Each structure stands twice: as structure tokens, then as C-alpha cells.
Amino acid sequence: MKHLLFLLLSFATLTAAHAQGVLTFQGEQHDFGSIPEGVMASHEFRFKNTGNQPIIIANVQASCGCTTPDWTKTPILPGKSGMVKAVYSSAGRPGVFNKTVTVVSNATTPSAVLTIKGNVLNKEQMRSKLTPAQLAQSPRLTLDRARHDFGKAEAGQTLTARFKVTNSGKQDLVLSAITSGCYCVGYKNVPSPIKPGETAVVELVYNQRRVGQQQEAVVITSNDLTGDAKLTLTADLVKDLNAGSMLKESGTSVPFK
Template identity: 35%
Template sequence: MKKLFLSIISVFVLFSFTNAQQKGANISFEKEVHDFGKIKEDDGKVEYKFMFTNTGDAPLIINNVKASCGCTSPTWTEKPIMPGQKGFVSAVYDPRNRPGNFNKSIFVETNTTKGKDILRITGEVQAREKTIEDYYPKTLGDLRLETNHFAFIKVYSNQIKKDTLKIYNSSNSEMKVTFSNLPDYLKFDVVPSVLKPGAKGYILGTYDGSKVNDWGFVSSRVNVIINGESGNNDYITISGKIEEDFSKMTDKEIANAPKIVFEDESFYFGTTKSNDKIEHDFKFTNKGKSDLVIRKIRSTCGCTTVAPAKTVIKPGESSSFKAIFDPGSRTGVQTKTVYVISNDPKNPEIRLSIKGEILNENAQNKDANKNK
């Protein structure tokens, strides 16, 4: 009898505890995953409302709803949902420029014990048929281009590199495209030489690295002349990174090559005022077995450098150059970069940095006046 009594008490306590746990708001969705199936990119945005019921015994509040990417825009019932009442979380998906399958999550934050629910939308976007405007988005008058930038990326100093840029004549007349302001290392040919109305063609660009009297990142701008006329904004930009070709060096040549070693590759200047210029000498030594040649030193915005007294450093010799950072109107944490290009085959480009914090003097003066 005693055992039966204890069993009844245990069941009662467990039932009471379970009921206590169920107190409060509770969200129950009709479905947590919706598949849109196949949708057309041209048809625009699609929407689905995830309906739910508050199956708890207290008002349900949705605190926030977040989507896993910007292509999904959620909205939801913002007022408290009483026990037994319904609400919704709406997911809107924009298929524009997003062909293919998608699987996106929506995170629902509530005042329930669980705190967060995850919904998902899936489907497949059928790509729209591309137009001439899609293939040739850039325009110079009636000339359409796939891009207005020739990016040759890496070009060795002993290399001739070629690339093409597709073009289209969107006018009703024949078009002859020529160029001006070409640097010596660039050559452009248009194929065909005369574009008929609605015709496609391409610009063949030839980049001669041996004619570039520079190292590292090099950019230029070439004027585009259409049927003898050119506007202020009718130009193509060209970029390339000029590097020395060490690929043909033998193991013996590499072993006897120069080697640049800096005492420090990063300088931290701490905290200073905006009207204080920061200066630092970057010291380096040639620890190799042949002459070290400093090809170029360049810096990022706000930082200037003074070339070393000698650009050819014998084995065992040391040298330095000064980097000067003028904060100007800049405030807050600053990081400036200095690039050193040399004939060291293992470290042809070394990245140095200048870091620190610039105080906002105006803010400091205001705080000082407040404390007076």
C-alpha cells in the first residue's frame, strides 16, 4: 500500500512539473520548410507566409526575424499573439541574377523557452535569356563593351601578354574604333576593323612588359575614338603587375642570389595627434651572395617614402629608407602599407606596415571644455 501511494505521488509530481514546463508562450508552425519549386527569374519576387499558432498560455512575442542572406526579406506579425491565436512569418525571395538552386534559412527569435526557430525556403530559379545589355553592360556612346578595363594581372618584365575585350556596335551605322594616348608598351587592334550595325567584335590588347619602365602595379588610361570622335569619359583603363621572371634561374643561381632582410617589417607608433607626422627608418641588409637591387618602393595613401641613398647594395651591406605618414584629417586606428620590390628571387616584394591610432583633437577639446 505504501509503495502504491509513493507511485501515485511520483506520477503527480512528474505531471505537475511537466505542466509547469509548458507554461508560457509556445509557437507551432504549420510547416517549417517551403519549396517554391521551379520559378522564372523574369517573374520577379516570390513570397510565402509561414503560418503559426500560439499553443502556449501566455502572449507570444516575435522579437526578431533574420534571413541567411540579403536576397530574402522577411516580415512578421509584430504585435503580441494571444494564446490560441495565429500569426505569420513571411519570406520574400528575389531571384534576380540568382539562377540555379537555392536553400535559404530564416531565423525566428521569440519569447518562448526554445527562443529560436529555423524556417527554410528552397527552389530552383530558371535563368532568363540574356540580352545584349547583359553581355555588353558598359557603354561608350553606341559602342557596348563587356568591360571597360583590361586587367593583364601579372606580366613578367620579359613577357609579351595578350588579352581580348568583346565589343558590340549598337548603332544603325558602321563604326570604326581607334585609340589615342597609348603608352609604348600597349598595342590595340580592333577585329573587325569596321563594325557593321549590330555586329560583334573584339579589341585585341598586346602588353609588352619589356617596354614598361616600372615595377609592381602599373595602370594607364587609353582614349577611345569612335568614328573620329571621343568624349571626356570615352576611355578604357589598363592594369598589370610587372614582375621579374625568376623561373629560369638554376639552383646554383638562386643559392648565390641576393637576400633582403629587414630589421622590422612592422612599425607601431602608438597614439598621437592628427597634426603630428610619423617618421620611421626601415633598415635592411643584403644577406645574400650577390648585389641587391631595390627596384621600387611604393606606399599607400597618406604615406610617403624617401628612397635609400643607394639602390644597389653589396652582399653584407646595409641600408635604409624613411617612411613618413602625415595623418592630415584622418583619425582612429590607421594601418599604412609600404611595398619594397627588389631582385631577391625568394622575396621579390616585401610588405611593410605602419600602424597606430590618431586622436581626434576636436573631440578631445570638447571633452576638455566640458570638464572645465
């Protein structure tokens, strides 16, 4: 009887040890091939839980800041599927790349490494590889204006400029990185892809702490193979707007009326 009880306990322990989720990916590598500089190259790694317990992905860590991961946040039950997405920002990174994302979970293999690779070509290189017919299918980015003047504002204040962006091309227009010499210009919200023939409002935020007349050259990169969009932001930045609205009245400062 004691021998039978020992065998049953051993079997239960062995069964519990083998009761675990198994993360089975359809593929653990993806090659983007040649992509134009400026695009956000995205790939979803699909997987299935082929084990007998739920899987929870605790974290996904990219090997560099140029790669942004996303993943299924809810528990993946046995027999169900999920995804891990890797997005590579190619703006300002021409050349061959090979990056990894590490998936940490409670599966039988607690750490899995996925790889993305490709070759980022600048727009001149990309154009040389395309036929005129292929180039004609490229998105086309058109701004409603090339300058925006914020006027007088306080230094360090976050200012917003709205531009209308039209896609006059044949494919979805994807806006990617913004570059400026001051590193003080960015998107208020990440723009969605703009369909051919459509116009969208894109909001840029500007935060400059220097005082005085400012002029910033800004470049918006995208998947428009004909070139990047260039614009200029100007502002007259002062330390305190309220200080300029005070009048001297009998030797006493009073608010401007």
C-alpha cells in the first residue's frame, strides 16, 4: 500500500513538472530585404501555445533603442495563438542591420530570441533599383506650407503647429522620424498612414529653452522615395510674457489694460 502511494505521488509530481506552456513560433527570424531609409519596418512573429498550461509573456526586450517591441499581453491558453511584433526605425540608419528581441515568459523555454535583419538603402539607392513604373507607385508627401511662425512665446513652453499633409501618390504614406538641429521638435501624436489621395492634419510640438529669435530647420522623413519634406519653424522666445505686459503707472507696475 505504501509502495502504491509512493508511486502515485511520484506520478503526480512528474505530471505537475511537465504541466507547462510551450511557446512555438512559426519562425524566429525575418529578413526585410532592402527597404528605403525612413520607413518603420514592422513584422509580427506569430506563435502558438502547444503546451498544456497558459503562457504569460512577462517582457520583450529589444537589443537596441531603434527597435520597438509589442506583444500579446493577455494569457495565451493551450492551443491558442499570440504574437510578438518588432518595429525597426530605419530613419538615419542606412546600411545592413541585424537586431534581436528577447521574449521572457513562463513557458518551458523561459527565454526565446527572435531576429530581424535587412538592408536600409537611402532614397537615391532605392530609386536606382526601381523601374519608372515602380517609382510611379511611390507615395508622395505634400505639405500645405513650408514655414510656421509661433510669434512671441515663453522659452520652454511647448508650442504646437498644425500642418496639412496630402498623399498624392499611389501607396499609403507613412511618416517616420523628425530631425532638427535643436532636437526640440517632435510629433504630438504618432501619425497614422495616409491613404492615396487623402489629406491629414499632423501636429508638431516645439519646445526650445533658448531666448531670442529662433529658426529651426526640420526634416520629416517618410516612405516617399522622391525625397524628404523640409520645413522651417520660427519663434521670438522671451523669458516671461507677463513681464512685457506691465506698464509703469506712478512708479508702480500694473497689469496692462
